[in-house]
Amino acid sequence: MVGTKTIEVTCEKCGKLYEAEAIDHIDLHDDRGLIRTLKSGKANRVQCPKCKKVMYLDRSIVINFEPESKIVVFDTSAKSKAAKEELQKTFANVVAFNETLEETGNETEFIVLHDLVKLKRLLEQYLKVYD
Numbered sequence: 001m002v003g004t005k006t007i008e009v010t011c012e013k014c015g016k017l018y019e020a021e022a023i024d025h026i027d028l029h030d031d032r033g034l035i036r037t038l039k040s041g042k043a044n045r046v047q048c049p050k051c052k053k054v055m056y057l058d059r060s061i062v063i064n065f066e067p068e069s070k071i072v073v074f075d076t077s078a079k080s081k082a083a084k085e086e087l088q089k090t091f092a093n094v095v096a097f098n099e100t101l102e103e104t105g106n107e108t109e110f111i112v113l114h115d116l117v118k119l120k121r122l123l124e125q126y127l128k129v130y131d
Contacts, residue, residue, distance in 0.1 A: 002031050003062075009046055013053040020046040022057050028126060029066035035127065038063070038074070039120050060087070063119075065126055070109045074119050084112040 003025030010017050022044050026034050037043050044057040060075040073087050091110050113119050 002026055002034065007057070009055070009057070011048040011051060011053050012055055014048060014051040016048055016050040018049055022059055023061055024059070025062045025064070027064045027066055032131070035123050039123050041116050065122070068126070069107050070111065072111045072113055072119065072122060074113050076114050078112050078114045087112045
């Protein structure tokens with residue numbers, strides 16, 4: 001099931017403040033319909049209701065590659081080694097402090113990507129195996 005959150009967005013063009021749904025989490029096993037949106041780079045795309053300006057939200061999306069034991073965080077701003085390490089540390093901390101997740105988390109491959117081309121490759125490999 002897709003994890004979304006209602007957020008406030010300020011239009012870059014006209015300054016209008018409006019609410020939009022942002023994707024936080026996708027489970028590919030349940031949300032295969034979103035694979036095309038992810039591959040096209042149009043996830044977390046919003047449009048101003050006043051001036052129709054299209055913008056892309058600068059947010060991380062957690063993608064669970066079920067049934068593989070792989071979690072990918074796609075964040076276009078995580079280009080530096082420090083940014084990637086911070087996301088890795090957050091994952092490790094969540095796993096360490098949750099007994100239910102500890103065993104699963106230790107067996108899960110956790111990847112941080114900022115490059116859409118690399119994400120597309122992973123999604124295409126996933127589709128070859130599970131579609």
